[in-house]
Amino acid sequence: MTAQKxxxxxxxxxxxxxxxxxxLLLDGGTIIGILPQDxxxxxxxxxxxxxxxxxxxxxxLQVNGGGGVMxxxxxxxxxxxxxxxxxxxxxxxxxxxTLITDTFEIRARTIxxxxxxxxxxxxxxxxLHLEGPHLSIARKGAHDPALIRPMDPADLEAMLACAxxxxxxxxxxxxxxxxxxxVKAMADTGIIVSLGHTDTGYNTIVEYAxxxxxxxTHLFNAMSPLGxxxxxxxxxxxxxxxxHAGIIADGVHVDPASMGIALRSKNGPGRIFIVTDAMSTIGxxxxxxxxxxxxxxxxxxxxxxxDGTLAGADIDMLASVRFAHEKLDLxxxxxxxxxxxxxxxxAGVAARKxxxxxxxxxxxxxxxxxxxxxxxWIGGNRVFQA
Numbered sequence: 001m002t003a004q005k006x007x008x009x010x011x012x013x014x015x016x017x018x019x020x021x022x023x024l025l026l027d028g029g030t031i032i033g034i035l036p037q038d039x040x041x042x043x044x045x046x047x048x049x050x051x052x053x054x055x056x057x058x059x060x061l062q063v064n065g066g067g068g069v070m071x072x073x074x075x076x077x078x079x080x081x082x083x084x085x086x087x088x089x090x091x092x093x094x095x096x097x098t099l100i101t102d103t104f105e106i107r108a109r110t111i112x113x114x115x116x117x118x119x120x121x122x123x124x125x126x127x128l129h130l131e132g133p134h135l136s137i138a139r140k141g142a143h144d145p146a147l148i149r150p151m152d153p154a155d156l157e158a159m160l161a162c163a164x165x166x167x168x169x170x171x172x173x174x175x176x177x178x179x180x181x182x183v184k185a186m187a188d189t190g191i192i193v194s195l196g197h198t199d200t201g202y203n204t205i206v207e208y209a210x211x212x213x214x215x216x217t218h219l220f221n222a223m224s225p226l227g228x229x230x231x232x233x234x235x236x237x238x239x240x241x242x243x244h245a246g247i248i249a250d251g252v253h254v255d256p257a258s259m260g261i262a263l264r265s266k267n268g269p270g271r272i273f274i275v276t277d278a279m280s281t282i283g284x285x286x287x288x289x290x291x292x293x294x295x296x297x298x299x300x301x302x303x304x305x306x307d308g309t310l311a312g313a314d315i316d317m318l319a320s321v322r323f324a325h326e327k328l329d330l331x332x333x334x335x336x337x338x339x340x341x342x343x344x345x346x347a348g349v350a351a352r353k354x355x356x357x358x359x360x361x362x363x364x365x366x367x368x369x370x371x372x373x374x375x376x377w378i379g380g381n382r383v384f385q386a
Contacts, residue, residue, distance in 0.1 A: 003045050005380065008037060010049035010366065013333060015056050015341045015355030024054060026362045029379035033358045049366050052374055056340035056356050057093025057363035058317040061170060061273070061347055062129055062218070062246055064098045065280035065289075071097045072291060073280075075109040077116040084124035086283030087276075088376045088384045090316035091339075093363035094126040094353055096170055098277075100291065100312075101132030101143040104154075111162060118166055123378045126349070127166030130159075131217065134177040135197035141222040142311035143197065144292040150177040156185060163189035168347040172217045174198035180211045187212025192347060194246075197222040198233055205236035209243050215270075215346050216245040218277055219262060220254045221310070234262075241267040244346035246275035248313050249320040249328075249338075252302055253277075256327050263328070273342035274320045279303055279312035322371050332371075 005026045012019040012034055025032040025040065065071055067086030069079045080097050087095055099110045107130060117125045132143055134151040151173065162169050170192040173183065176199070183193050195208055196217025201224060205213075216223070216237040224232035237245045247254060247262070254262075266272050276282070280289050281298050288297050296303050296311045303311045315323075317339050324335040344354025352361050362380035367373065376384040 003043060004032065004041060005045045005047055006037070006040050007047050007049050007054055007366075009051050010054035011052075012356065013053065013055045013336060014357060015337065018333065024356060024364070026380045029362050029381070031356055031358055031360050031362050034356065049374075053367045053369065055336050055365050055367060056354055057365055057376065057378065058091045058321070058339040059126070059343040059347065059349075059354060060087060060092050060095040060276050060278070060317055061168075061343050062098050062131070062275035062277050063087060063095045064100055064278060064312050066278055066282040066284075068280050068284040068286055070280045070289060070291065071099050071110060072102055072106065075106065075113040077113055077120055077122065080113055080117040080125055081122050084122055085383070087278070087316065088124055088378065089283055089373070090318045091365040091367070091373065091376055092317045093124055093365070093376060093378045094349075095124055096127050096129035096168060096347075097125070098129040098131050101135065101147045102292065103147065104158075107158070111158070115165060123381070123383050126347070127168040127170070128162070129170040129172070131172040132197065134173045136174040136176040136199050138199040139174070139197045139222045139224075141197060142291065142296070142305055142309055144294070147292065148177070151179075151182050156182050159186050159191060160189055163191060167352070168192060168349055170194055170215070170347070172196045175200045175204050175208055180208060183208055183213055184211040187214070190348070195233065199224050200233065202231040202233075202236045202239075205233055206240055209236070209240050214242070214244060216243055218253065218275060219245040219247045219272065220258060221248065238262060238265045239267055240270070242270055244270040244342070245272050247272050248277050248315070249274050249323045250301065250313050250315040251323060251327060253310060253313060260328055263330075271342040271345065272338065273346055274317065274324065274338045275343075276315055276317055276320060277313040278315065281314050282316050318367075318371065318373060325371070
């Protein structure tokens, strides 16, 4: 029988409240609770956090690559393992490897790789995010327009076949290339339908949300803006309480002032949560890489095509949390929720992840008081030590 562990000497944030002079008690990969050290069972293994911060592990629902690997280039279980390990260095304990618009065959191999990653219990693997190919040409961003197309019956069948395979499955689509009926069919099976890369208007987004769409992909980017007569996708995302919205917190994709306005304006219960939209550069020394045969350049915290079009982000989750806390002047607990509790809610995995509560997975990060990495723990096991 595995001995229980207790993480001692930390200031603990459970996703709701801070706890001082308490310990986090684990049994295997599950949290037993937060309690006084004097109340620990006999024989508990003690692990000191050295007076640092212990917070819920970060959950990233949009990760295109890491560790020098792009999911579009490699879809096998080893590629997924590399991506998850690269992001664990920065506190991410659960993520959705994300396939950017590609061919039917590449998508099929991605799903097969994800099934294998699930079977092998790859640490940090939560499921898949298929971003495209059913997007709007007008708001394509860095997606290859030659690969963008309407969702046909075979596409829908492939999506529905993924239902229940993973802890979470997300699909980004645009109303221009998917129908309300297709969105409802996917949502009814538990697939997280996210609306993005779309130039449609407010009323259409509301209609698709009523059909079951749950999130909006990288708020402000690749979507119709908030206007005074047409609120656009941005207005619908902020005004529609049922919708959650991911946002890239790097100061490049969205101006901090716009981020602050959005956070103050969002109707609930849906929340704005942090995504990295990270590419293969995270955890690597790459200066460039290729996507669908086009070179993407890494310069000054930006990733761009040759014409300057932004192509994903060069930021990790911990840096995103620091940005939200320091540049947006958010309380640290709220910045942490945007990287843990809120994405867990959006992905429908809050019964297992996103907070440090009894019965949930023992996924957590130990940070210095200056928000630098100490260690990352997934399922009660330390997977990274700075």
